[in-house]
Amino acid sequence: MNTYILLKNKMPSSIKKAWIIKDLITFFTSIVVIEALHFLAKIFWHSTWINKSELILIIIVTSIAVFSLILIPYKYFFHRYEINQTEVAIQTGFFFRKTIYIPLVRIQHIETSQGPILRLMGLTELSIHTAASTHHLSGLDIKTAANLRTQILELVEVIREDV
């Protein structure tokens, strides 16, 4: 069996921490929301279904959180990117493998954004806009992002093409 060719660059390893924090935050907020809904529902209705549905929802939320926490190393291993002379390549997934190639010439603009979690880790999220679609590269360190930016600006100087 041929081995699947993975791209060169992994995300910086601190992205794992960011993903863990993100997962935990979504888990706790959803638990809080469910509890609040439960509390309100108990005031206004009287039904045995309220407790049951609360239990089911909590089980669903916990299992989602546990799964996504377990899958973080997997996601980290297969979430890769590569920037070469002509294109940006973004790779995701093991079971559903997908590689997107974006020619640098086609890039319309690049957006960097940084939420509080990513800022804590010193990372930025890069959104690459082409005329047709937007591709996200979550978590690059600031230096790489800046490099990419200058590189694309240079290429724009070399080639002038339009939609």
Add this chain to the structure above:
Amino acid sequence: MSKYQRLHPLVILKKSISWSFSFILILIFDILRNPSNKFNWLSSTSIFGALIAAAIIFNAYRWVTFKYQISSTTLSIKTGIFFKREQIIPFSRIQSIHQESWFLFRPFRIIKLTIETASSGSKVESTILELVPLSTYDLLEKLRLGKNDIIETDIKQANEQHYKERYSVSLNDIIVFSLVDFNVISGLLGLIAAVYHFSNFSNKYLNPFLNRVAASGLFIISSFIIIIIIVTIFVSIAKNIFKYYKFKVYRELDNIIIERGFFTRTILSVPIERIQAIHTKGSLLQILLSLRTVELLLASGKKSENNENTEDTTFFLFPIINRRLLSTKLAQIIPEFTEKFNQKEPQSFPCPPHYFLFSRFHFLGLFLLIPLFFWNSSSGWKFLFGILIISFTLLSVINSIWKTKTQSSTYYEKGLLTVRTVHFFILNEYLCPLNKIQSISISTTPFLYYQQLGHTALSLKTGETALKIKLKYLSWPICENIKKCCSPKIKKYTLKK
């Protein structure tokens, strides 16, 4: 032209009339609320008058504040008093120009111009000059085509050469088009749905009528249905005749000009280098009659105002054309695309058919038969549902087999890729210039990768959404080959580390 100009003053009248048309509905509802009361009549008409007055005042304000200027390279537009906005459109960024002339305004030589640019992301920016004299359009076109330094006589000669009509649609063609088009069927379905909906509401009134109809026999029902079908067919024919009346396509320098329409005559001009792809469609019926429909895919999609024609996002190049004529007509109108076909060795990517891989998921539909088996109902219903499920599965399997047989792609040097796919029993052929392909993605699963297979998807910008052209179950080296061919070649550039 260096001074800022206003639109033609008739715009106030046109806009106000179109506004008051929408007010009239409200007025009618208001009167119907209490038709016997005279005071009600008076009050609602006075409200209507006030609304019209407000519309006229507002439109006059708009007319006063809206100014445009055409310079040698740009079109600039100023709007507003309190919030001033100036919009500058370089001619080189224009995607397409629509010219619409309403039949009432035709004697005044006044037209509506819509100028479209493709802005980033999903938005399409369009600028509308509501009513301007025809000479403005001519001037704009002249400047845009860079004719301003050519001597007048040369222009005339050039015009005589290029204005030759290359493709036009006869009345016959329009009728065939509307019969073959899916619009007829969808219109019928829409009508049936509407009738069904309506019958739910007024069950009381309709039921006795239906009973009477049923009593007088199936003959009347069937004739009724036939009449409905005929009426819808005629309506769709009439609609298409008005829309594609005197449809003409011709080349003018680097532009394709498309003229059409009966009441409102629309002239669309598209620069060749702005065409994202050319899309040839053939439904089953069209293939049987060896006919095709050709569309232009553009980065801009015309936003229809007032929802008059919502279908205006498709730009037909040839609404209906014989398959044998297609290549010669294309060669006449867009030689830039077709001359690349004459290469000696185009690189075609082999797509061997994979019958099982394509159709395997469609067999899952058969699992619906299992709950049917346990369902307690009369055997007639069971039989009917069983037949439905089986025929549906069969159809989708046949579709997927057709899909895998026809799927193909060819690469022509100097930047052209042709892709042929089948989607819901419609044969699609795309001619894409390589420099319009925005991104390429290759996807696979471990199971497919073990067999060295993968999918390729090309994304193009069309209108407000991206178009994805998918080629499925190609062998892995071919996926990579397509990617290599499609990625732009950049000379004399080295990466700075």
